Amino acid sequence: MSDLNPPTDPERMKTQLPARATRPRNADAKPAASGAEKTRARPGGLFECIAEGRQFESVVHPDAGHDEAVVEIVDFRLWYGETQALHDISFSVPKGKVTALIGPSGCGKSTLIRCVNRMNDLVDSVRVEGQMKLNGDAIYGKGVDVIELRKRIGMVFQKPNPFPMSIFENVVYSLRIDGVRDRHALEEVCESSLRGAGLWDEVKDRLKDSALALSGGQQQRLCIARAIAAEPEVLLLDEPCSALDPIATGRIEDLIDDLKGLYSVLIVTHNMQQASRVSDNTAFMYLGRLVEYGPTETLFLSPSLRETEDYVTGRFG
Numbered sequence: 524m525s526d527l528n529p530p531t532d533p534e535r536m537k538t539q540l541p542a543r544a545t546r547p548r549n550a551d552a553k554p555a556a557s558g559a560e561k562t563r564a565r566p567g568g569l570f571e572c573i574a575e576g577r578q579f580e581s582v583v584h585p586d587a588g589h590d591e592a593v594v595e596i597v598d599f600r601l602w603y604g605e606t607q608a609l610h611d612i613s614f615s616v617p618k619g620k621v622t623a624l625i626g627p628s629g630c631g632k633s634t635l636i637r638c639v640n641r642m643n644d645l646v647d648s649v650r651v652e653g654q655m656k657l658n659g660d661a662i663y664g665k666g667v668d669v670i671e672l673r674k675r676i677g678m679v680f681q682k683p684n685p686f687p688m689s690i691f692e693n694v695v696y697s698l699r700i701d702g703v704r705d706r707h708a709l710e711e712v713c714e715s716s717l718r719g720a721g722l723w724d725e726v727k728d729r730l731k732d733s734a735l736a737l738s739g740g741q742q743q744r745l746c747i748a749r750a751i752a753a754e755p756e757v758l759l760l761d762e763p764c765s766a767l768d769p770i771a772t773g774r775i776e777d778l779i780d781d782l783k784g785l786y787s788v789l790i791v792t793h794n795m796q797q798a799s800r801v802s803d804n805t806a807f808m809y810l811g812r813l814v815e816y817g818p819t820e821t822l823f824l825s826p827s828l829r830e831t832e833d834y835v836t837g838r839f840g
C-alpha cells in the first residue's frame with residue numbers, strides 16, 4: 524500500500540482517526556463488532572484479558588482473506604517446554620502480497636515466522652499443535668521432508684548473514700546445492716537476483732569479492748538476492764532493517780515494494796511506518812495471540828480494537 528500518513532505520529536493520527544464513538548466500523552468485519560464490544564466490556568481491557576489467559580476472539584477482517592493464500596495458519600499453538608508461546612493463531616498470508624507481523628517485543632512474532640519453515644524444530648523443547656499449510660501442503664504433516672520444505676521458503680534475518688564466500692557464490696548458493704553447473708545459467712540467475720534485490724549496479728564489477736566486504740545494507744540486500752535466487756514460494760523477513768540506517772532501510776523498503784506481486788512476503792517489523800508503507804495486510808500480536816488482522820489501511824486508520832489503535836499510534840509499548 525502507499526501514501527499512508529506516518530501512523531506513529533500521534534498528532535496526525537488523531538486528525539486521521541474519527542472519534543471512536545462515531546468511527547464507522549468496517550461493514551464486512553463480521554467478528555470485529557462483537558469481539559470489540561465484548562473486549563471493551565471486560566474490566567481492564569483486552570491486554571489484561573489476554574495476560575490473564577481469559578478467552579477472547581481475534582478480530583480477523585474478512586477483506587484480508589479474499590486472496591489465494593500462500594500460507595494458511597489454522598489454530599496454531601506452540602510451547603517452549605511448559606510455556607505456551609503461541610495460542611490459537613489463525614490467519615492466511617495472501618499470495619503475491621506483503622503481510623506485516625507487528626506487536627510488542629516477546630509477543631511471538633519470530634516464533635511464528637520461524638514455524639513457517641520449521642526452524643523451531645531445531646529447538647529441543649518445542650511442541651506444536653494446529654496446522655500450517657504452504658500452498659495447500661501441510662507444513663507439519665507426517666513425512667514432510669523439512670529440507671525440501673525449506674527450499675520452498677526464503678528467510679532473511681535481522682542481522683545479515685552472508686556466507687564467507689564471494690558475492691556471486693552467495694547468490695547462486697541454492698543452485699549450487701541443486702547441482703546446477705551451467706555457468707551461463709548461474710550468471711543469469713545471479714544478475715537477475717541482484718537486480719531484483721536492487722544491488723546489481725553496486726556490485727556488478729566485484730562479483731568475485733568477498734560478500735563480507737559489503738556494507739550492512741548491501742549485505743542485507745545480498746541475503747534477499749540469495750533468497751529470491753531460489754525462487755521461494757514465500758519470503759520470510761524477520762526485522763530485516765533493524766540493523767540498517769534510514770537510507771539502507773529505504774532501499775530495502777523499495778525492494779519489498781518491487782517484490783510485491785512477484786513474491787509473497789511475510790515481514791516482522793517494529794517500525795510502524797515501515798509496516799504501513801510496505802504491507803498490504805497487517806497482523807497485530809500480543810502475548811502469543813493474534814489480536815487483529817486485516818488490510819493494513821484498516822488496521823492503521825480504522826482498526827476495530829482500541830488496543831490495535833493504541834499500538835499502531837505509539838500510545839502503547
Ligand SMILES: Nc1ncnc2c1ncn2[C@@H]1O[C@H](COP(=O)(O)OP(=O)(O)OP(=O)(O)O)[C@@H](O)[C@H]1O
Binds near residue numbers: 603626630633646
Ligand atoms: N528458544 C526459545 N526457548 C524458550 N523460549 C523462547 C525461545 N525463543 C523465544 N522464546 C520465548 O517465546 C516468546 C516469544 O519470543 P519471540 O522471540 O517469538 O518474540 P518476538 O515477538 O519476536 O520479540 P522481539 O520483537 O523482541 O523479536 C518470548 O517469551 C520468548 O522468551
Ligand SMILES: [Mg+2]
Binds near residue numbers: 632633634
Ligand atoms: Mg523477534
